[in-house]
Amino acid sequence: MVIRPIAAIGRGTARWLARLGGLARFAFEALASLPSLPGAGRRVAGRVLLNQLRFTALDGVGLIVLLSGILSFLVISSLIRQLGRVGATDLIGELMVVVIVRNLGPILTALAVVSRSGTAITAELATNTVLGEVRALEGMGIDPFHYLVLPRLFGCILSTLTLSVLFDVVALFGGFLAAGSEGMSGARYLHIVLAKLITQDVVLTVLKSLVFGLIIGVLPSYQGLSVQSGPTEIPQAVIRGTVGSIVLVFIFSALFVVASS
């Protein structure tokens, strides 16, 4: 009677670890395949990368501007109102940097990229697999890592990085507008915020964006290429890829907070 629940926990843990191991191996194989990308293949993969950047970064600008602008406007106007009552409006600089630039910026950007591109990557690669396109690529002597995975991986890393920077810039600007609407001068707002923004914040944001981009490039690709049984598995793969990416983004975000403190 006691053994059964323990065995069930053990089986679940083993399955989870096996999946994690498979994912780590996939990421390693993808990156390890980079040096063997043939010269001619680089041009083709480069075009796929540009396509991915257009879809993930360029087409995602509107969403990021909207999210960042509204969020920063709401947060800063609320903070000025609340902190103004106790004469502590100087704290908005620290709150802006800690809450939005350092934490919410990379997380919300990653979530936006997961929802737009992570889902698309899983669905596309799963369809490629089900329709026999991946096998056909192998048969032609084209490594699916070279043609399908690496452009998407680097596309996601570069896109998440640039969109995170954009998020932070728009957030600062949104805060500037909010400060103005609450009667604080723009110069004072910029002075308070920029005084709290240090190099470490920028480095941390860049590092987070790189890691989140890596997660969004790897996990959806892994789930997409893991489909075996047929088209009915595609939506399940999309769910696994999306939920898994979101969970990993939050876990790594927490790890960053622990490591940086």
Next chain:
Amino acid sequence: MTPPLVFEGIPLARIRRRTRSSIDRASSEGDGLFSVEVAPHQTVVTLGDETSGVDSLGALAMGLELSPIGAARVYGTEIARLERRAQLAFRRKVGYLPAGEGLLQNLTLRDNVRLPLRFGSDFQSDEIEGRVDVILAQLRISRAADVRPAQANEEERRRAALGRALAFDPELVIMEQPFDGLTERVAAELLEIARGGETAEGGRRTVLVTGQDLPALLRARVDRLVRVVKGQAVAGGR
């Protein structure tokens, strides 16, 4: 002279399970081991029902599947056992038309034919375009070249897939169920294109066709017909 393609002692009927225990079970169930040698410049057709495992032959030869016992050798090399980079390079020497064509749905038929040349050769761009134009004309799909696979009909897709397989002008072509859903006339035309013209040495391409059936019109055009019966190769006449 090394034969272009050899299958040696492969437990074909059970190949999908890939485990040692399933091989033991296969033997105990009386399934035999599959062995066939495809001689240079010959067109060999291997037929079997859907449970015979005949649909694994192409993947075994290309090293996309690995038999736990026996071997599939292309020009004396087991592709599946090569190191990854060598494996990919070796596959470019063989024309492979997989079952279901495997055309990339987000590319046009022209781009599908162009892809292996652009990815795996050092040809200049105009050289690639010239070669692709010749292949498309030979396969009579120049007009449909700029549509995507979903917009093309089955015959056009099959022609494009064959064009892609022949992009590097390989000496050996492996085709999985290439004639399913085609008329006998079109099937005969595609087989002739796959075999290619006679070279100065008098030889044509070596071709292996796998499938469940062969159109009657083609039987006279193949050099050897093999049937898979209980996992073993049985001569099926000319």
